[in-house]
Amino acid sequence: MAVETLGxxxxxxxxxxxxxxxxxxxxxxxxxxxxxxxxxxxxxxxxRAGLTxxxxxxxxxxxxxxxxxxxxxxxxxLRAIQNAADIDPVEESFAKLINDLADHFATDxxxxxxxxxxxxxxxLFEQSSGEGIFAHFVQQPIEACARAVEEGLLRGQxxxxxxxxxxxxxxxxxxxxWANGYFDLDGFRKQALIGVFLCLASDAKPAFRxxxxxxxxxxxxx
Amino acid sequence: MAVETLGxxxxxxxxxxxxxxxxxxxxxxxxxxxxxxxxxxxxxxxxRAGLTxxxxxxxxxxxxxxxxxxxxxxxxxLRAIQNAADIDPVEESFAKLINDLADHFATDxxxxxxxxxxxxxxxLFEQSSGEGIFAHFVQQPIEACARAVEEGLLRGQxxxxxxxxxxxxxxxxxxxxWANGYFDLDGFRKQALIGVFLCLASDAKPAFRxxxxxxxxxxxxx
DNA sequence: GTTTAAATTTAAACATCGTTTAATTCTTGT
DNA sequence: ACAAGAATTAAACGATGTTTAAATTTAAAC
Numbered sequence: 001m002a003v004e005t006l007g008x009x010x011x012x013x014x015x016x017x018x019x020x021x022x023x024x025x026x027x028x029x030x031x032x033x034x035x036x037x038x039x040x041x042x043x044x045x046x047x048r049a050g051l052t053x054x055x056x057x058x059x060x061x062x063x064x065x066x067x068x069x070x071x072x073x074x075x076x077x078l079r080a081i082q083n084a085a086d087i088d089p090v091e092e093s094f095a096k097l098i099n100d101l102a103d104h105f106a107t108d109x110x111x112x113x114x115x116x117x118x119x120x121x122x123x124l125f126e127q128s129s130g131e132g133i134f135a136h137f138v139q140q141p142i143e144a145c146a147r148a149v150e151e152g153l154l155r156g157q158x159x160x161x162x163x164x165x166x167x168x169x170x171x172x173x174x175x176x177x178w179a180n181g182y183f184d185l186d187g188f189r190k191q192a193l194i195g196v197f198l199c200l201a202s203d204a205k206p207a208f209r210x211x212x213x214x215x216x217x218x219x220x221x222x
Numbered sequence: 223m224a225v226e227t228l229g230x231x232x233x234x235x236x237x238x239x240x241x242x243x244x245x246x247x248x249x250x251x252x253x254x255x256x257x258x259x260x261x262x263x264x265x266x267x268x269x270r271a272g273l274t275x276x277x278x279x280x281x282x283x284x285x286x287x288x289x290x291x292x293x294x295x296x297x298x299x300l301r302a303i304q305n306a307a308d309i310d311p312v313e314e315s316f317a318k319l320i321n322d323l324a325d326h327f328a329t330d331x332x333x334x335x336x337x338x339x340x341x342x343x344x345x346l347f348e349q350s351s352g353e354g355i356f357a358h359f360v361q362q363p364i365e366a367c368a369r370a371v372e373e374g375l376l377r378g379q380x381x382x383x384x385x386x387x388x389x390x391x392x393x394x395x396x397x398x399x400w401a402n403g404y405f406d407l408d409g410f411r412k413q414a415l416i417g418v419f420l421c422l423a424s425d426a427k428p429a430f431r432x433x434x435x436x437x438x439x440x441x442x443x444x
Numbered sequence: 445g446t447t448t449a450a451a452t453t454t455a456a457a458c459a460t461c462g463t464t465t466a467a468t469t470c471t472t473g474t
Numbered sequence: 475a476c477a478a479g480a481a482t483t484a485a486a487c488g489a490t491g492t493t494t495a496a497a498t499t500t501a502a503a504c
Contacts, residue, residue, distance in 0.1 A: 158438060195388055
């Protein structure tokens with residue numbers, strides 16, 4: 001595991017260590033983007049970073065620790081994007097979130113694809129920052145559905161506790177299918193949005209339902 | 223790869239080989255069920271089967287070939303279950319399929335969980351029996367939706383080509399979440415069925431929609 | 445400025461695993 | 475019974491994650 005005193009003082013030593021640590025993580029991200037986390041070899045990483053193998057163990061840790069650090073940073077970014085998407089009206093909130101995520105993934109598509117695959121496989125998303133990231137991210141669609149009921153958009157015949165996870169599931173599945181290469185980022189956008197709007201439509205009052213149908217229609221064609 | 227002439231004649235030799243091959247595959251299934259495919263070690267497998275390592279390579283193949291054989295057998299079973307579920311009315315067809323699948327998984331839950339995880343990760347489902355199992359399995363919900371439109375259950379406002387994959391997606395996600403341990407087999411049943419009925423409800427005419435809402439309500443509570 | 449102690453980096457080795465090779469053993473057809 | 479061929483085996487190979495113990499570098503004390 002990484003050393004405790006890392007950067008605790010502004011000594012030359014700790015500054016160099018922090019810099020080396022950043023180099024390791026940067027090169028790790030590059031290598032993961034190139035060939036996936038499974039193909040990341042510690043010796044390759046050491047060579048790319050201009051260091052030796054035990055240094056990596058000293059400054060960051062083994063493969064799992066490297067992945068954990070990278071996933072943790074990614075989760076922080078995802079949280080920020082989700083928090084920025086809390087707007088009205090409801091369907092715009094979902095659309096903004098998914099588009100923002102797609103835009104963010106596009107900044108380094110190969111890396112994010114590999115990171116999501118590795119994160120899903122390692123179960124790291126569920127442990128990240130202590131209390132299940134899943135439970136945290138599903139909260140927003142649940143609350144959005146509850147608001148939509150209050151605003152008279154949804155009938156409320158299906159409880160937000162049921163509808164919210166379904167909506168989150170549509171996003172998760174689209175993200176997985178994109179990460180696994182079944183379609184590209186535009187496919188992710190379309191698939192996720194159609195799924196979300198479909199879920200909403202199942203409990204939507206007529207006027208809201210028509211708005212959703214228009215959106216789905218334009219997504220299906222365009 | 224396995225030898226071509228395996229069991230081609232009823233000689234003592236080929237019968238013994240076939241028997242050994244079955245032993246290998248049976249022990250492989252047990253070990254995979256116990257700790258997952260990644261944890262399956264060829265040396266352990268050889269010891270459990272009372273053979274040596276190269277014999278396994280001779281009779282079945284390496285890790286990937288072992289998995290491929292096991293997945294292939296599983297896919298055959300899944301196809302049979304799906305073909306048996308083609309009944310009326312539409313929502314009963316989906317309910318029967320999902321319940322049949324859950325019953326089948328229950329016969330060896332640990333094995334099926336591990337097999338689905340391994341199959342998803344290796345991309346083997348997509349190559350199985352030549353032409354993408356995904357494309358094959360999604361065909362049924364598409365056709366079921368088309369029939370439901372003709373029968374006046376669905377409005378047809380959302381094309382079966384859009385609704386079908388969404389329905390199949392609900393089943394896939396529920397299966398994954400079960401395989402990853404997020405809920406048990408009963409959770410799989412509920413989650414998959416609620417998802418499917420929700421998708422149908424988004425395009426259902428009023429009477430059919432009420433039937434679906436009743437089913438969802440009883441699934442959410444019971 | 446020199447010395448000392450701690451911490452970091454390094455070269456080398458260890459352990460495990462999938463896979464292959466070359467020799468041995470066994471079955472089968474004559 | 476015997477020769478040919480096929481299956482099985484013991485042993486080794488190559489790759490990879492990880493750790494150990496020695497060498498090196500750094501920061502502080504005198």
